[in-house]
Structure formats: C-alpha cells, structure tokens
Amino acid sequence: MRIFGKGRHRPSASWRQATDRAFTLIGDGRYEDAGALLTRAADLEPWLSESWFNLALLHKFRHDWEQARAAGLRAVALLDRDSGAPDWWNVGIAATALQDWPLARRAWQAYGLRVPGAANDSGEPLGMDLGSAAVRLSPEGEAEVVWGRRLDPARIEVLSIPLPSSGRRWGEVVLHDGVPHGERTTAAGHTYPVFDEIELWAPSPVPTWVVLLEAATEADRDALEQLAADAGFAAEDWSSSVRLLCRMCSESRMPSDEGDGEHLDPHDHSEPGHPGPLGHRTDGQLWVPERECGLAAPASLVRGLLDGWVADSPDSRDWRDLEEVC
DSSP states (O other): OEEETTEEEOOOHHHHHHHHHHHHHHHTTOHHHHHHHHHHHHHHOTTOHHHHHHHHHHHHHTTOHHHHHHHHHHHHHTOSSSSOOHHHHHHHHHHHHTTOHHHHHHHHHHHTOOOSSOTTOOSOOOOOOOOEEEEEESTTSSOEEEEEEEEETTEEEEOSOOOGGGTOOTTOEEEEOSSOOOEEEOTTSOEEEEEEEEEEEEOOSOOEEEEEEEESSHHHHHHHHHHHHHTTSEEEEHHHHOOOOOHHHHTSEEESSOOSTTOOOTTOOSOTTOOGGGOOOOOSSOOOSEEEEEEEOOHHHHHHHHHHHHHTOTTTEEEEEEEEOO
C-alpha cells in the first residue's frame, strides 16, 4: 500500500493477479507472455510506481535497455521517497548499458551513492573506488565465479583468467546485477560479494591460452605469474585456483582458498585424481610440478614470456602444449 498525496491506494485484485502470474512466467523464462501481463498491470494502475518498476525489471532480464530506461524513469517519477529506492538502481544499470552517463550519475546519486564529478558531466563516473568483488559469469549456463575490480555500481573489470567455457576473457568489462548472490572470504578474513553477470559490456582483445607447465616449486609458478603481470598481462595456475561447485555452494558464503592441512573442501564437487580445472584437491602439503596454467597475452608475446620464464631457471622449469582457447 502506498500513499499518494493525502489518500491511500491499494492495488486492485486484477493488478495483483496479473503481476503474480507474470513473475511466475518470468521464472519459467516466458518473457513475452510476462510482458503482456505486466503491460496490462501498468494499464490498470499507471500511477503505481511498482507497475513501472516491474516492467523495467522485465526489460532488464530481456536486455532491452531502451525500454528498461523508459519504464524505470516512469517508476522513479512516482516514488514517495527521496533516495535509496531500488527503482533508481535499475535506472542506473540501464543507463550504464546505454552509456547514458548523465542519467547513470543521477541514478547513483539518487540511490544515495557518492559519485565524483559534476551532475551534468557527460563522461563515465570514474574514481568511485568501490574495490574488489567477484562476478559470476554466464550465471544461467556453466557459471564461473572470477575476481574483478568494480568500476562503478554496475560494471566489473575481470582480473582473473576465466575458463574458456565461460566465453569471457581477462580484462573484459561485464555489466552486473545489483543484488549479490553469495560471498567469498579470503584467508585474511575479508568478505567480498558475488554479483551475477548480465552481459558483456566491453570485450578484451587479449586471447586466453592454456599451457602445461613443469614448475618444480611454487616459487617457480609464482615467477611466471609475476613475469606476465610485469608485462601488463596475466598468468593463473588453474590447477590450484579452480574449484567445481554446485549452485547452492556457489551462491553461499565460500572461502576463496581450500584451506590448510589434510582436510578436503566439503563444498568442492570435482573428482579427485584429475589434473587442472577438473579437480584441485590435495592434502595441503604435496606440490605437483605439472600445472595447467591459463595465460592472457597477445600471440606475439606469449611464447616469449614462457621462454623467458624457462631461461631464468632451466633446471626447474619447462612448458609444452600451448593452445589458444578463447
């Protein structure tokens, strides 16, 4: 029930029935049928902000950003509070998808966030300093949670090297939803939200490679990761960084490392005895020299990086089977 002016208004039974049925259809992926019902609900109660919020939400699910922006603006025009409404957050996502930066800035400010720059600034809202977060790539498919840097409330730059099954690359920017689904905790005790990807916002020109390493020690492996970082790119030991989780575990609070000692991670649903991303279980002490590593680097540089890494310690390092995978 909302208050408009001095009177109170209850949505009609027809509005509630249409809306409830629409969200059932959305859960089944029947967006067209849901859209017809939500449009009918908006016709029944056009002065109700929820009518337009629901339509904006549907258009967001469909990635129809022009319609999401239009419905979202109608929703916020009917709000009875000044800040903090999720209606503004949806407007911010739609505006970011469309690169409508003045509206995005206005939306985040109306939600209650501090945004650098003037209100009429036409550029991206840079410098918000939102820190690190995790993002679930392809949440409706072979979902993969990777680490990234939040550029603003709706975008994350991917800093991990995703597995090729995700179709994503290191350095890409993805648009993400506002409500986290799960958390990741580090050994230092810091907790980070996991956001769901909506769509790719900016692609990366840097290809992903997989290579088999012979690294006698962890220090040898670390040296390759540092060498790639120093060159402005990335390397990641998939043999130790990748875990296969069920959806329930993935969307809960999870440690980002498997822990110490002989205890196996109870949330890891991969099978022991398989190399690389098919399993990461160890007893916490045994180092396996053969490592499956992801590399993000241009084709003109990747072999030089690997050869340079081997040349620094040829007795403890080697590589083979380099393949571009994404």
